[in-house]
Amino acid sequence: xxxxxxxxxxxxxxxxxxxxxxxxxxxxxxxxxxxxxxxxxxxxxxxxxxxxxxxxxxxxxxxxxxxxxxxxxxxxxxxxxxxxxxxxxxxxxxxxxxxxxxxxxxxxxxxxxxxxxxxxxxxxxxxxxxxxxxxxxxxxxxxxxx
Numbered sequence: 001x002x003x004x005x006x007x008x009x010x011x012x013x014x015x016x017x018x019x020x021x022x023x024x025x026x027x028x029x030x031x032x033x034x035x036x037x038x039x040x041x042x043x044x045x046x047x048x049x050x051x052x053x054x055x056x057x058x059x060x061x062x063x064x065x066x067x068x069x070x071x072x073x074x075x076x077x078x079x080x081x082x083x084x085x086x087x088x089x090x091x092x093x094x095x096x097x098x099x100x101x102x103x104x105x106x107x108x109x110x111x112x113x114x115x116x117x118x119x120x121x122x123x124x125x126x127x128x129x130x131x132x133x134x135x136x137x138x139x140x141x142x143x144x145x146x
Contacts, residue, residue, distance in 0.1 A: 028059045031070040031082035035063050039083045042113070068098055075104040085116060 030047050033039030043061035050059045062079065064070055070082035071092040086109075088098070095103030122128040128137065 025056045025058060028057070028081060029073075029079040030059050030061045031064045031073050031079040032061050033064060033066040033070075033083065037066065039066060043083055068092070071099075071104055071107055075106045077106070083113065086112075 030043045032043030040061065040063050047059040047061040050057055059081070064073065064082075067082075067084040067088035070079065070084050071089060073079040074082050075092075089107065089109065091097040092099045092102075092104040092107060095101060120131070126137070128134065
């Protein structure tokens with residue numbers, strides 16, 4: 001995991017360095033996810049690397065409601081960087097699914113940090129044997145809107 005964090009941070013550092021140099025301190029928000037999830041500590045590690053390796057840079061990893069909220073923050077200019085799932089970014093960019101009628105055009109991707117494997121867990125007595133069996137069931141999928 002450390003290698004992935006370092007690689008992701010270095011890729012993004014290269015983009016930041018190419019965006020211009022100045023002696024003025026730059027403050028940025030990196031929108032992450034909830035404090036109990038993966039995105040928040042991952043974002044904190046990236047912010048730490050940026051802050052220690054890029055002169056005059058100050059990045060704050062901000063806890064958020066995750067991907068959907070992060071894309072809205074970027075689109076409104078309330079955050080400069082965000083960690084998001086690629087499918088949610090596609091929905092936002094194309095105005096589909098959870099972004100139906102809300103196409104976000106002020107967003108772009110700068111890199112892939114890591115593959116996100118999704119695992120579905122259910123109790124043995126749930127009767128669920130496939131995703132199709134979710135119909136009519138109460139399930140938890142994470143933060144609201146994400």
